Amino acid sequence: MTVVIVGGGTAGWMAAVAFGRLLVPAGGRVTLVESDTIATVGVGEATIPPIRTFHAMLGIDEDAFLAATGGSYKLGIRFxxxxxxxxxxxxxFGQxxxxxxxxxxxxxxxxxxxAGEAEALGQYSLEARAAETGRFSKPIANGDSPLSRIGYAYHFDAARYAHFLRAQAEAHGVVRCxxxxxxxxxxxxxxxxVHLxxxxxxxxDLFIDCSGFRALLIEGALAAGWEDWSSWLPCDRAVAVPSSADAAPLPLTRAIAQPAGWRWRIPLRHRTGNGHVFSSRYMSEDEATACLLDGIxxxxxxxxxxxxxxxxxxxRFWSGNCVALGLAAGFMEPLESTSIHLVQSGLQHLLRMLPGTGVASSVVIERYNRVMTAEFVRIRDFLVAHYHLNARPEHFWRDRAAAPIPEGLAEKLAMFRDGGRIFREPDELFNETSWLALLTGQNAVVDGHDPLCAALPIARAAHRIAQIEQVVTASLxxxxxxxxxxxxxxRG
Known part of the structure; x- marks a missing residue:
């Protein structure tokens, strides 16, 4: 089978490494087409822990990757x-x-x-406390210690990452045109x-559209259609600028609320990534730029x-013999660092459903589209919750709190309100820990608690919770x- 990837950048070269490593040894051919005259967006610098699984699947050495990309470690996001x-x-991240x-x-x-018998949630999270105090270690071998379960991801330079992946892909036999x-x-x-x-x-036989917002294949040629979510997530602009590196960077991404959106701050080894995501209905580009520059x-x-x-x-993410990845497939603001994960997820599902030739059966294509739509929807709901659960005074934020929310999110909030129950859908990216951190961090309303907890006297429960905090403190x-x-x- 011959695979043609249209577009480079992070999405294109992630696809190239995956197909180069897994398909070329089976006799396939992989060509990536890109133009040096077309710039990539290249600001997606923060990731979540599943990227480590992806790298392991592709045989990417962590230290070599971090050294090549100016990378640092990430234990979570501070809102x-x-x-x-x-x-x-x-x-x-983590448990x-x-x-x-x-x-x-x-x-x-x-x-x-x-009952007033427990501290704020972050006190019981090793990752949260390590991130706030600038500490980091990889998981140790002892399975009984919290130090063995440390969840982490990375910050890195997106342009350097694409260059690193290109070298990996070409070493696996991918041809760049x-x-x-x-x-x-x-x-x-x-x-x-495609004609150049x-x-x-x-x-x-199979075409992968990684042409960014232009979506040359999936939309330009095949008219796959677009599902617009601007009514739920109205931010439609971002201003980005790099700044000098921190002397002692914290292992966390910062998401800082602003009058009409939010700012990101991502510490790399050689520089810091800064950006301001905002809604042009509430703030002009000049105002947003000034706000960003004032805050760096x-x-x-x-x-x-x-x-x-x-x-x-x-x-349709997959139409005929074409599959869209990255910005060609869709976009959600990088509030929870999910952009690169969605490329990874799309690739992993595609590899599981890869046809023997470029033409897949309708049942395979329909399932892929259903799975990817569900992934986007669940991430969307998690992002919308950040905006809905706010108590800020500005016009933008008051409108976000009052706006209708998706049905799935409304159900989740209602379930949490009724006794603090959190239910995770099958294959949902964000787990109970993530939802608990978000809902309690943003003061979601909760009435009562799980009645089965009453089987343990509150004093004993509080004592056990205090012991957990002590273990976290000792581990830190x-x-x-x-x-x-x-x-x-x-040092290398």
Missing amino acids: EGWSHPTESYVHP IGTDIAGQSFAAQWLRARQ EGMVVRVEQGPAGIAA AGGTRIAG EGEALADPRVIRFATGHRR AHMPPHADALARLE
Whole structure:
């Protein structure tokens, strides 16, 4: 089978490494078409833990990857001013607490918290406390210690990441073809070939559209359709600018609420990534740029650039013999660092359903589209919850709190309100820990608690919860500074 990937950047080269490693040894051919004259968005610098699974599948060495991309470690995301202008909380990776008397830690903690017998949730998260205090270590071998279950991801330079992946892909036999696509030739299967400006024709069995917002194949040629989500997530602009590196970067991403959106701050080893996501209905591009520049710490290293986007996804991610990945498939603001994960998820589902030739059966295509739509929807609902559960005074935020929310999210909030229950759908990205951190961090309403917790006297539950905090505190003392891990990468 011949696979043609149209577009480079993070999505294109992630696909190229995957197909190069897994398909080329089976006799397939993989060609990636990209043009040096077309810039990539290239600001997706923060990730979530599943990327480690993806890298392991592709045989990517962690230290080599981090060294090549200016990478640092990430233990979670700190949300500043989302629930209230003076409050913040961390959405941590990893596990919080352990089950108590047959009930989940979340259920027992909520009950104890309501009784005034427990501290804020972050006190029981090793990742949250390590992130706030600038500590990091990889999981140790001892399975009984919280230090063995540390969940982490990365920050890295997206342009360097694409370059790193390109070297990996070409080492696996992927062929890069320089040129701009000027015509898409259609055929019975969907797409027959792409034609480049210099006259080259590149035919294939399966086409992967990684052409970014332009979506040259999936939309331009095949008219897959667009599901618009701007009514739920109205931010439609971002301003991005790099600044000088922190002397001692924290292993967390910062998401800082602003009058008409939010700012990100992502610490790399060689620089800091900064951006301001906002709604142009509430703030002009000039105002948003000024707001970003006023908030950066350190020296700006380039001129700010504006990125315009629409939130939503293709109605068909897979059409005929074409599959869209990355920005060609859809876009949601990087509030929970899910952009690269959606590329990874799309690739992994595609590899599981890969046809013997470029033409898949309708049942396979329909399932892929259903699975990817569900993934987008569940992430969308998690993002919308951040906006809905706010107590900020500005016009933008009051409108977000009052706006209708998706049905699935409304059900989740209602279930949490009724006794603090959190239910995770099959294959849902965000687990109970993530929802608990979000809902409690943003002061979601909860009435009562799980009645089964009453089987354990509140004093005993509070004692067990206090013991968990003590274990976390003791474990934290064994974690070295994040700067030590970064210095080791610099030394090679």
